[in-house]
Amino acid sequence: MRSRVICNALAPEAREALGRLGRIQRYPRGTTLVWEGEDSRIVANLLSGVLKLSSSTADGKEQILGVAYPSDFVGRLFAPVASYRVTALTDVEVCLFSRTAFEAFAREHPALEHALLEHTLADLDRAHAQLLDLGRRSASARVAAFLLDLSQRLAEARCAAAGGDGQPLDSFDLPLDRQQIADLTGLAIETVSRTLQKFHRAGIIALAGRRHVEIRDRARLATIAEA
Amino acid sequence: MRSRVICNALAPEAREALGRLGRIQRYPRGTTLVWEGEDSRIVANLLSGVLKLSSSTADGKEQILGVAYPSDFVGRLFAPVASYRVTALTDVEVCLFSRTAFEAFAREHPALEHALLEHTLADLDRAHAQLLDLGRRSASARVAAFLLDLSQRLAEARCAAAGGDGQPLDSFDLPLDRQQIADLTGLAIETVSRTLQKFHRAGIIALAGRRHVEIRDRARLATIAEA
DNA sequence: CGACTAATTGAGTCGCTTCAATAAGCGTGG
Protein backbone atom coordinates (compact mmCIF):
# COMPACT_ATOMS: atom_id res chain seq x y z
CA MET A 1 0.00 0.00 0.00
CA ARG A 2 1.30 3.40 -0.98
CA SER A 3 1.60 6.36 1.31
CA ARG A 4 -1.66 8.06 1.98
CA VAL A 5 -0.11 11.47 2.34
CA ILE A 6 -0.40 13.48 -0.85
CA CYS A 7 2.91 15.27 -0.66
CA ASN A 8 4.88 12.05 -0.32
CA ALA A 9 4.44 11.81 -4.06
CA LEU A 10 6.87 14.70 -4.44
CA ALA A 11 10.65 14.86 -4.53
CA PRO A 12 12.13 16.36 -1.35
CA GLU A 13 12.83 19.80 -2.85
CA ALA A 14 9.35 20.08 -4.33
CA ARG A 15 7.86 18.96 -1.05
CA GLU A 16 9.68 21.75 0.68
CA ALA A 17 8.42 24.27 -1.86
CA LEU A 18 4.89 23.06 -1.26
CA GLY A 19 5.48 23.33 2.46
CA ARG A 20 6.30 27.00 2.04
CA LEU A 21 2.99 27.49 0.24
CA GLY A 22 0.92 26.16 3.11
CA ARG A 23 0.59 27.14 6.69
CA ILE A 24 -0.11 25.06 9.74
CA GLN A 25 -3.26 25.98 11.55
CA ARG A 26 -5.13 24.62 14.57
CA TYR A 27 -8.86 24.76 15.14
CA PRO A 28 -10.90 23.70 18.15
CA ARG A 29 -13.56 21.02 17.85
CA GLY A 30 -16.76 22.33 16.31
CA THR A 31 -15.12 24.90 14.06
CA THR A 32 -16.39 25.03 10.50
CA LEU A 33 -13.48 25.57 8.13
CA VAL A 34 -15.53 25.81 4.94
CA TRP A 35 -19.23 26.46 4.40
CA GLU A 36 -21.11 24.80 1.58
CA GLY A 37 -21.97 27.22 -1.19
CA GLU A 38 -19.36 29.76 -0.23
CA ASP A 39 -16.29 30.50 -2.35
CA SER A 40 -13.89 27.59 -2.43
CA ARG A 41 -10.78 29.49 -1.35
CA ILE A 42 -8.84 26.91 0.62
CA VAL A 43 -7.82 23.29 0.52
CA ALA A 44 -6.01 21.43 3.26
CA ASN A 45 -4.12 18.42 4.39
CA LEU A 46 -5.32 17.03 7.70
CA LEU A 47 -2.43 16.48 10.12
CA SER A 48 -4.29 15.44 13.25
CA GLY A 49 -7.87 15.12 14.43
CA VAL A 50 -11.01 14.28 12.50
CA LEU A 51 -13.10 16.35 10.09
CA LYS A 52 -16.59 15.79 8.79
CA LEU A 53 -17.72 16.73 5.29
CA SER A 54 -21.42 17.41 5.17
CA SER A 55 -24.27 18.85 3.21
CA SER A 56 -27.87 19.55 4.07
CA THR A 57 -31.32 19.84 2.57
CA ALA A 58 -33.31 23.05 2.31
CA ASP A 59 -35.26 22.07 5.42
CA GLY A 60 -32.14 21.56 7.47
CA LYS A 61 -31.64 17.82 7.54
CA GLU A 62 -27.95 17.06 7.47
CA GLN A 63 -26.13 14.29 5.66
CA ILE A 64 -22.47 13.53 6.33
CA LEU A 65 -20.78 12.80 3.01
CA GLY A 66 -17.57 11.56 4.49
CA VAL A 67 -15.18 11.75 7.40
CA ALA A 68 -11.53 12.73 7.00
CA TYR A 69 -8.72 11.31 9.12
CA PRO A 70 -5.08 12.37 9.46
CA SER A 71 -3.22 12.35 6.13
CA ASP A 72 -6.42 12.95 4.17
CA PHE A 73 -6.70 15.80 1.72
CA VAL A 74 -9.85 17.92 1.88
CA GLY A 75 -11.35 20.69 -0.20
CA ARG A 76 -12.73 21.02 -3.70
CA LEU A 77 -10.05 21.74 -6.27
CA PHE A 78 -10.93 23.39 -9.59
CA ALA A 79 -14.34 24.64 -8.54
CA PRO A 80 -15.26 28.20 -7.60
CA VAL A 81 -17.69 27.20 -4.84
CA ALA A 82 -17.45 24.58 -2.15
CA SER A 83 -20.10 21.89 -2.47
CA TYR A 84 -19.91 20.74 1.13
CA ARG A 85 -19.24 22.00 4.62
CA VAL A 86 -16.06 21.01 6.47
CA THR A 87 -16.29 20.89 10.26
CA ALA A 88 -13.85 19.77 12.95
CA LEU A 89 -15.20 16.84 14.98
CA THR A 90 -12.23 17.02 17.33
CA ASP A 91 -9.52 19.61 17.80
CA VAL A 92 -7.64 19.53 14.53
CA GLU A 93 -4.35 20.54 13.01
CA VAL A 94 -4.31 21.17 9.28
CA CYS A 95 -1.89 22.37 6.67
CA LEU A 96 -3.83 25.04 4.77
CA PHE A 97 -3.31 26.12 1.19
CA SER A 98 -4.92 28.73 -0.97
CA ARG A 99 -6.88 26.71 -3.51
CA THR A 100 -5.61 28.60 -6.52
CA ALA A 101 -2.00 28.56 -5.34
CA PHE A 102 -2.24 24.84 -4.73
CA GLU A 103 -3.74 24.28 -8.16
CA ALA A 104 -0.98 26.25 -9.83
CA PHE A 105 1.62 24.25 -7.94
CA ALA A 106 -0.07 21.00 -8.90
CA ARG A 107 0.00 22.00 -12.58
CA GLU A 108 3.77 22.19 -12.30
CA HIS A 109 4.05 18.86 -10.54
CA PRO A 110 2.36 16.00 -12.38
CA ALA A 111 3.27 13.56 -9.61
CA LEU A 112 1.14 15.59 -7.24
CA GLU A 113 -1.81 15.62 -9.62
CA HIS A 114 -1.39 11.89 -9.97
CA ALA A 115 -1.51 11.43 -6.21
CA LEU A 116 -4.59 13.65 -6.03
CA LEU A 117 -6.25 11.57 -8.72
CA GLU A 118 -5.64 8.35 -6.80
CA HIS A 119 -6.88 9.95 -3.62
CA THR A 120 -10.03 11.21 -5.31
CA LEU A 121 -10.73 7.81 -6.82
CA ALA A 122 -10.49 6.28 -3.34
CA ASP A 123 -12.94 8.92 -2.06
CA LEU A 124 -15.27 8.02 -4.90
CA ASP A 125 -15.10 4.33 -3.98
CA ARG A 126 -16.06 5.21 -0.42
CA ALA A 127 -18.94 7.39 -1.62
CA HIS A 128 -20.15 4.48 -3.75
CA ALA A 129 -20.07 2.11 -0.78
CA GLN A 130 -22.04 4.65 1.23
CA LEU A 131 -24.58 4.97 -1.60
CA LEU A 132 -25.24 1.25 -1.46
CA ASP A 133 -25.65 1.51 2.30
CA LEU A 134 -28.06 4.42 2.21
CA GLY A 135 -30.05 3.15 -0.73
CA ARG A 136 -30.41 -0.50 0.01
CA ARG A 137 -29.39 -1.51 3.51
CA SER A 138 -31.27 -1.71 6.81
CA ALA A 139 -30.49 0.42 9.83
CA SER A 140 -28.58 -2.45 11.47
CA ALA A 141 -26.43 -3.02 8.41
CA ARG A 142 -25.57 0.67 8.18
CA VAL A 143 -24.53 0.95 11.79
CA ALA A 144 -22.51 -2.27 11.58
CA ALA A 145 -20.76 -1.05 8.42
CA PHE A 146 -20.03 2.27 10.10
CA LEU A 147 -18.34 0.58 13.05
CA LEU A 148 -16.29 -1.68 10.82
CA ASP A 149 -15.20 1.14 8.54
CA LEU A 150 -14.32 3.35 11.46
CA SER A 151 -12.14 0.73 13.12
CA GLN A 152 -10.32 0.21 9.84
CA ARG A 153 -9.75 3.88 9.13
CA LEU A 154 -8.67 4.75 12.64
CA ALA A 155 -6.07 2.00 12.37
CA GLU A 156 -4.88 3.37 9.01
CA ALA A 157 -4.60 6.88 10.37
CA ARG A 158 -2.65 5.64 13.37
CA CYS A 159 -0.44 3.68 11.02
CA ALA A 160 0.22 6.71 8.80
CA ALA A 161 1.07 8.82 11.83
CA ALA A 162 2.81 6.79 14.50
CA GLY A 163 3.57 3.73 12.40
CA GLY A 164 1.33 1.08 13.93
CA ASP A 165 0.63 -2.14 12.11
CA GLY A 166 -2.54 -1.07 10.33
CA GLN A 167 -4.64 -3.88 11.76
CA PRO A 168 -8.22 -2.78 12.46
CA LEU A 169 -8.68 -1.73 16.05
CA ASP A 170 -11.07 -3.64 18.27
CA SER A 171 -11.28 -0.98 20.94
CA PHE A 172 -11.53 2.73 20.24
CA ASP A 173 -13.28 6.01 20.95
CA LEU A 174 -15.91 7.26 18.56
CA PRO A 175 -14.94 10.62 17.06
CA LEU A 176 -18.66 11.21 16.41
CA ASP A 177 -21.54 11.59 18.81
CA ARG A 178 -24.86 9.81 18.25
CA GLN A 179 -26.32 12.64 16.21
CA GLN A 180 -23.34 12.63 13.89
CA ILE A 181 -23.49 8.88 13.46
CA ALA A 182 -27.14 9.40 12.55
CA ASP A 183 -26.19 12.08 10.01
CA LEU A 184 -23.58 9.78 8.50
CA THR A 185 -25.79 6.72 8.25
CA GLY A 186 -28.90 8.64 7.20
CA LEU A 187 -30.85 7.48 10.28
CA ALA A 188 -32.58 9.15 13.20
CA ILE A 189 -30.57 9.52 16.38
CA GLU A 190 -32.96 7.23 18.27
CA THR A 191 -32.52 4.49 15.69
CA VAL A 192 -28.74 4.68 16.04
CA SER A 193 -29.03 4.44 19.79
CA ARG A 194 -31.42 1.49 19.67
CA THR A 195 -29.25 -0.35 17.14
CA LEU A 196 -26.10 0.14 19.18
CA GLN A 197 -27.88 -1.12 22.29
CA LYS A 198 -29.18 -4.11 20.37
CA PHE A 199 -25.61 -5.03 19.31
CA HIS A 200 -24.53 -4.51 22.90
CA ARG A 201 -27.20 -6.79 24.32
CA ALA A 202 -26.30 -9.41 21.68
CA GLY A 203 -22.68 -9.32 22.83
CA ILE A 204 -21.41 -8.15 19.45
CA ILE A 205 -19.95 -4.95 20.84
CA ALA A 206 -19.30 -3.49 24.27
CA LEU A 207 -20.18 0.11 25.08
CA ALA A 208 -18.53 2.12 27.84
CA GLY A 209 -19.23 5.76 28.51
CA ARG A 210 -20.65 7.74 25.63
CA ARG A 211 -17.78 7.38 23.24
CA HIS A 212 -15.99 4.12 23.84
CA VAL A 213 -16.70 1.04 21.74
CA GLU A 214 -15.16 -2.39 21.69
CA ILE A 215 -15.83 -4.80 18.86
CA ARG A 216 -16.24 -8.25 20.42
CA ASP A 217 -17.48 -10.23 17.44
CA ARG A 218 -16.14 -8.76 14.25
CA ALA A 219 -17.35 -11.66 12.13
CA ARG A 220 -20.95 -11.26 13.24
CA LEU A 221 -20.76 -7.53 12.71
CA ALA A 222 -19.49 -8.16 9.17
CA THR A 223 -22.38 -10.52 8.49
CA ILE A 224 -24.89 -7.92 9.64
CA ALA A 225 -23.18 -5.25 7.53
CA GLU A 226 -23.46 -7.39 4.40
CA ALA A 227 -27.21 -7.77 4.34
CA MET B 1 -17.50 25.32 -19.39
CA ARG B 2 -14.65 23.15 -20.56
CA SER B 3 -14.97 20.23 -22.88
CA ARG B 4 -16.34 17.14 -21.23
CA VAL B 5 -14.38 14.79 -23.42
CA ILE B 6 -11.21 13.62 -21.73
CA CYS B 7 -9.01 13.45 -24.78
CA ASN B 8 -9.75 17.04 -25.78
CA ALA B 9 -7.21 17.89 -23.12
CA LEU B 10 -4.49 16.55 -25.39
CA ALA B 11 -2.54 18.05 -28.24
CA PRO B 12 -3.61 16.68 -31.64
CA GLU B 13 -0.62 14.34 -32.04
CA ALA B 14 -1.04 12.91 -28.54
CA ARG B 15 -4.72 12.49 -29.17
CA GLU B 16 -3.95 10.46 -32.22
CA ALA B 17 -1.52 8.29 -30.26
CA LEU B 18 -4.21 7.67 -27.68
CA GLY B 19 -6.62 6.84 -30.44
CA ARG B 20 -4.30 4.10 -31.64
CA LEU B 21 -4.32 2.63 -28.12
CA GLY B 22 -8.07 2.24 -27.99
CA ARG B 23 -10.51 0.39 -30.13
CA ILE B 24 -14.07 1.20 -30.97
CA GLN B 25 -16.56 -1.40 -29.88
CA ARG B 26 -20.34 -1.71 -29.97
CA TYR B 27 -22.51 -3.59 -27.52
CA PRO B 28 -26.24 -4.24 -27.56
CA ARG B 29 -28.45 -2.99 -24.75
CA GLY B 30 -28.26 -5.17 -21.68
CA THR B 31 -24.63 -6.19 -22.13
CA THR B 32 -22.49 -6.06 -19.01
CA LEU B 33 -19.04 -4.73 -19.90
CA VAL B 34 -17.50 -5.09 -16.46
CA TRP B 35 -18.58 -7.15 -13.44
CA GLU B 36 -18.06 -5.88 -9.94
CA GLY B 37 -15.30 -7.73 -8.15
CA GLU B 38 -13.66 -9.02 -11.30
CA ASP B 39 -10.25 -7.86 -12.53
CA SER B 40 -10.30 -4.24 -13.66
CA ARG B 41 -8.79 -4.80 -17.10
CA ILE B 42 -10.49 -2.15 -19.20
CA VAL B 43 -11.52 1.47 -19.12
CA ALA B 44 -13.53 3.27 -21.74
CA ASN B 45 -14.82 6.45 -23.21
CA LEU B 46 -18.51 6.39 -24.00
CA LEU B 47 -19.23 7.56 -27.53
CA SER B 48 -22.95 6.95 -27.80
CA GLY B 49 -25.70 5.41 -25.71
CA VAL B 50 -26.10 5.21 -21.95
CA LEU B 51 -24.37 3.04 -19.36
CA LYS B 52 -25.30 2.30 -15.77
CA LEU B 53 -22.76 1.79 -12.99
CA SER B 54 -24.17 -0.38 -10.24
CA SER B 55 -23.42 -2.43 -7.20
CA SER B 56 -25.52 -4.80 -5.13
CA THR B 57 -25.92 -6.19 -1.65
CA ALA B 58 -25.30 -9.80 -0.68
CA ASP B 59 -29.03 -10.47 -0.86
CA GLY B 60 -29.31 -9.15 -4.38
CA LYS B 61 -30.75 -5.68 -3.98
CA GLU B 62 -29.23 -3.41 -6.58
CA GLN B 63 -28.16 0.22 -6.26
CA ILE B 64 -27.24 2.28 -9.29
CA LEU B 65 -24.21 4.41 -8.40
CA GLY B 66 -24.34 6.55 -11.48
CA VAL B 67 -25.32 6.76 -15.11
CA ALA B 68 -22.84 7.57 -17.86
CA TYR B 69 -23.73 9.56 -20.97
CA PRO B 70 -21.80 10.14 -24.20
CA SER B 71 -18.37 11.74 -23.61
CA ASP B 72 -18.15 10.26 -20.10
CA PHE B 73 -15.18 8.23 -19.03
CA VAL B 74 -15.87 4.96 -17.20
CA GLY B 75 -13.80 2.38 -15.40
CA ARG B 76 -11.66 2.27 -12.31
CA LEU B 77 -8.09 3.39 -12.94
CA PHE B 78 -5.27 2.33 -10.62
CA ALA B 79 -7.16 -0.48 -8.94
CA PRO B 80 -6.76 -4.19 -9.61
CA VAL B 81 -10.45 -5.01 -9.20
CA ALA B 82 -13.55 -3.24 -10.43
CA SER B 83 -15.75 -2.00 -7.62
CA TYR B 84 -18.91 -1.73 -9.69
CA ARG B 85 -20.69 -3.32 -12.60
CA VAL B 86 -21.02 -1.49 -15.92
CA THR B 87 -24.06 -2.35 -18.03
CA ALA B 88 -25.42 -0.91 -21.27
CA LEU B 89 -28.88 0.60 -20.83
CA THR B 90 -29.17 1.20 -24.57
CA ASP B 91 -27.10 0.00 -27.49
CA VAL B 92 -23.74 1.64 -26.92
CA GLU B 93 -20.58 2.53 -28.73
CA VAL B 94 -17.45 2.86 -26.63
CA CYS B 95 -13.77 3.47 -27.15
CA LEU B 96 -12.09 0.72 -25.12
CA PHE B 97 -8.62 0.84 -23.59
CA SER B 98 -6.61 -1.65 -21.64
CA ARG B 99 -6.50 -0.16 -18.15
CA THR B 100 -2.77 -0.57 -17.72
CA ALA B 101 -1.96 0.77 -21.17
CA PHE B 102 -4.17 3.78 -20.53
CA GLU B 103 -2.52 4.38 -17.17
CA ALA B 104 0.93 4.26 -18.72
CA PHE B 105 -0.15 6.71 -21.39
CA ALA B 106 -1.65 9.02 -18.79
CA ARG B 107 1.63 9.02 -16.84
CA GLU B 108 3.31 10.42 -19.93
CA HIS B 109 0.64 13.06 -20.46
CA PRO B 110 -0.01 15.23 -17.42
CA ALA B 111 -2.74 17.11 -19.25
CA LEU B 112 -4.68 13.88 -19.51
CA GLU B 113 -4.27 13.10 -15.84
CA HIS B 114 -5.43 16.60 -15.09
CA ALA B 115 -8.56 16.09 -17.17
CA LEU B 116 -9.19 12.78 -15.44
CA LEU B 117 -8.84 14.47 -12.07
CA GLU B 118 -11.42 17.10 -12.97
CA HIS B 119 -13.73 14.46 -14.33
CA THR B 120 -13.40 12.35 -11.19
CA LEU B 121 -14.07 15.36 -8.98
CA ALA B 122 -17.27 16.00 -10.94
CA ASP B 123 -18.27 12.35 -10.43
CA LEU B 124 -17.61 12.76 -6.73
CA ASP B 125 -19.84 15.85 -6.60
CA ARG B 126 -22.62 13.86 -8.22
CA ALA B 127 -22.14 10.98 -5.80
CA HIS B 128 -22.37 13.48 -2.93
CA ALA B 129 -25.61 14.90 -4.26
CA GLN B 130 -27.00 11.39 -4.53
CA LEU B 131 -25.91 10.64 -0.95
CA LEU B 132 -27.93 13.58 0.28
CA ASP B 133 -30.89 12.35 -1.74
CA LEU B 134 -30.74 8.78 -0.49
CA GLY B 135 -29.99 9.69 3.09
CA ARG B 136 -32.30 12.58 3.70
CA ARG B 137 -34.91 13.12 1.03
CA SER B 138 -38.41 11.76 0.49
CA ALA B 139 -39.43 9.56 -2.41
CA SER B 140 -41.00 12.51 -4.24
CA ALA B 141 -37.87 14.60 -3.91
CA ARG B 142 -35.69 11.81 -5.22
CA VAL B 143 -37.84 11.19 -8.28
CA ALA B 144 -38.07 14.91 -9.01
CA ALA B 145 -34.31 15.30 -8.69
CA PHE B 146 -33.81 12.33 -10.97
CA LEU B 147 -35.97 13.86 -13.69
CA LEU B 148 -34.26 17.23 -13.47
CA ASP B 149 -30.79 15.75 -13.48
CA LEU B 150 -31.63 13.53 -16.42
CA SER B 151 -32.99 16.38 -18.51
CA GLN B 152 -29.85 18.36 -17.80
CA ARG B 153 -27.44 15.57 -18.60
CA LEU B 154 -29.20 14.48 -21.75
CA ALA B 155 -28.95 18.05 -22.96
CA GLU B 156 -25.25 18.16 -22.12
CA ALA B 157 -24.61 14.89 -23.92
CA ARG B 158 -26.50 16.13 -26.98
CA CYS B 159 -24.53 19.35 -26.80
CA ALA B 160 -21.19 17.50 -26.59
CA ALA B 161 -22.16 15.33 -29.55
CA ALA B 162 -24.23 17.28 -32.04
CA GLY B 163 -23.61 20.74 -30.71
CA GLY B 164 -27.00 21.71 -29.34
CA ASP B 165 -27.34 24.66 -27.02
CA GLY B 166 -27.04 22.75 -23.73
CA GLN B 167 -30.39 23.94 -22.42
CA PRO B 168 -32.13 21.28 -20.35
CA LEU B 169 -34.62 19.33 -22.41
CA ASP B 170 -38.30 19.46 -21.52
CA SER B 171 -39.27 16.44 -23.56
CA PHE B 172 -37.23 13.26 -23.74
CA ASP B 173 -37.21 9.47 -23.53
CA LEU B 174 -36.10 7.80 -20.34
CA PRO B 175 -33.04 5.61 -20.91
CA LEU B 176 -34.09 3.66 -17.79
CA ASP B 177 -37.14 1.53 -17.14
CA ARG B 178 -39.07 1.82 -13.88
CA GLN B 179 -37.01 -0.82 -12.12
CA GLN B 180 -33.80 0.99 -12.99
CA ILE B 181 -35.18 4.31 -11.79
CA ALA B 182 -36.02 2.48 -8.56
CA ASP B 183 -32.47 1.13 -8.33
CA LEU B 184 -31.06 4.59 -8.91
CA THR B 185 -33.25 6.37 -6.38
CA GLY B 186 -33.15 3.60 -3.79
CA LEU B 187 -36.92 3.09 -3.91
CA ALA B 188 -39.28 0.25 -4.72
CA ILE B 189 -40.54 0.08 -8.29
CA GLU B 190 -44.12 0.62 -7.12
CA THR B 191 -43.12 3.79 -5.31
CA VAL B 192 -41.48 5.16 -8.44
CA SER B 193 -44.59 4.40 -10.45
CA ARG B 194 -46.91 6.00 -7.90
CA THR B 195 -44.74 9.09 -7.64
CA LEU B 196 -44.55 9.54 -11.39
CA GLN B 197 -48.32 9.18 -11.65
CA LYS B 198 -48.78 11.69 -8.85
CA PHE B 199 -46.65 14.24 -10.72
CA HIS B 200 -48.64 13.44 -13.84
CA ARG B 201 -52.01 13.97 -12.17
CA ALA B 202 -50.69 17.24 -10.69
CA GLY B 203 -49.78 18.44 -14.18
CA ILE B 204 -46.08 18.72 -13.36
CA ILE B 205 -45.08 16.23 -16.00
CA ALA B 206 -46.74 14.44 -18.89
CA LEU B 207 -46.22 10.73 -19.49
CA ALA B 208 -46.66 9.04 -22.86
CA GLY B 209 -45.92 5.41 -23.52
CA ARG B 210 -43.54 3.73 -21.12
CA ARG B 211 -40.54 5.83 -21.78
CA HIS B 212 -41.54 9.30 -22.80
CA VAL B 213 -41.60 12.18 -20.33
CA GLU B 214 -42.31 15.84 -20.72
CA ILE B 215 -41.52 18.30 -17.99
CA ARG B 216 -44.38 20.80 -17.87
CA ASP B 217 -43.58 22.68 -14.69
CA ARG B 218 -39.86 22.69 -14.10
CA ALA B 219 -40.08 25.20 -11.26
CA ARG B 220 -42.48 23.09 -9.27
CA LEU B 221 -40.37 20.01 -9.90
CA ALA B 222 -37.35 21.91 -8.59
CA THR B 223 -39.23 22.88 -5.44
CA ILE B 224 -40.19 19.28 -4.79
CA ALA B 225 -36.59 18.15 -5.39
CA GLU B 226 -35.28 20.61 -2.81
CA ALA B 227 -37.21 19.37 0.17
C1' DC C 1 -22.65 17.27 44.35
C1' DG C 2 -25.65 19.54 41.20
C1' DA C 3 -26.77 21.20 36.56
C1' DC C 4 -26.54 20.60 31.93
C1' DT C 5 -26.15 17.96 27.85
C1' DA C 6 -26.25 13.57 25.54
C1' DA C 7 -28.19 9.19 25.26
C1' DT C 8 -31.71 5.87 26.05
C1' DT C 9 -36.26 4.09 26.14
C1' DG C 10 -41.27 3.92 25.13
C1' DA C 11 -45.50 4.71 22.44
C1' DG C 12 -47.69 5.98 18.42
C1' DT C 13 -47.61 7.31 13.53
C1' DC C 14 -46.31 7.54 8.81
C1' DG C 15 -44.01 6.56 4.49
C1' DC C 16 -42.40 3.22 2.01
C1' DT C 17 -42.26 -1.63 0.99
C1' DT C 18 -44.33 -5.96 0.03
C1' DC C 19 -47.52 -8.93 -1.89
C1' DA C 20 -51.17 -9.54 -5.05
C1' DA C 21 -54.05 -8.46 -8.80
C1' DT C 22 -55.15 -5.72 -12.87
C1' DA C 23 -54.10 -2.94 -16.83
C1' DA C 24 -51.43 -1.04 -20.37
C1' DG C 25 -47.80 -1.21 -23.94
C1' DC C 26 -45.68 -3.47 -27.54
C1' DG C 27 -43.92 -6.93 -30.65
C1' DT C 28 -45.48 -10.97 -33.36
C1' DG C 29 -47.89 -13.60 -36.44
C1' DG C 30 -52.13 -14.57 -38.53
Place this chain on the structure above:
DNA sequence: CCACGCTTATTGAAGCGACTCAATTAGTCG
Protein backbone atom coordinates in the same frame (compact mmCIF):
# COMPACT_ATOMS: atom_id res chain seq x y z
C1' DC D 1 -54.70 -4.29 -39.30
C1' DC D 2 -56.07 -6.55 -35.43
C1' DA D 3 -55.82 -10.36 -32.10
C1' DC D 4 -52.78 -12.66 -29.07
C1' DG D 5 -49.35 -13.21 -25.55
C1' DC D 6 -45.61 -11.52 -23.10
C1' DT D 7 -43.47 -7.98 -20.60
C1' DT D 8 -43.71 -3.79 -18.03
C1' DA D 9 -46.29 -0.67 -15.44
C1' DT D 10 -50.04 0.64 -12.45
C1' DT D 11 -53.07 0.26 -8.63
C1' DG D 12 -54.82 -1.54 -4.16
C1' DA D 13 -54.43 -3.37 0.53
C1' DA D 14 -51.80 -4.69 4.36
C1' DG D 15 -47.59 -4.72 7.13
C1' DC D 16 -43.46 -3.12 8.99
C1' DG D 17 -39.25 -0.49 9.76
C1' DA D 18 -37.78 3.70 10.91
C1' DC D 19 -39.30 8.32 12.40
C1' DT D 20 -41.30 11.56 15.61
C1' DC D 21 -42.61 13.13 19.93
C1' DA D 22 -42.18 12.74 24.79
C1' DA D 23 -40.26 11.25 29.04
C1' DT D 24 -36.53 9.25 31.62
C1' DT D 25 -31.77 8.07 32.62
C1' DA D 26 -26.85 8.37 32.32
C1' DG D 27 -22.60 10.92 31.65
C1' DT D 28 -19.72 14.81 32.17
C1' DC D 29 -17.91 18.97 33.89
C1' DG D 30 -17.74 22.84 36.74
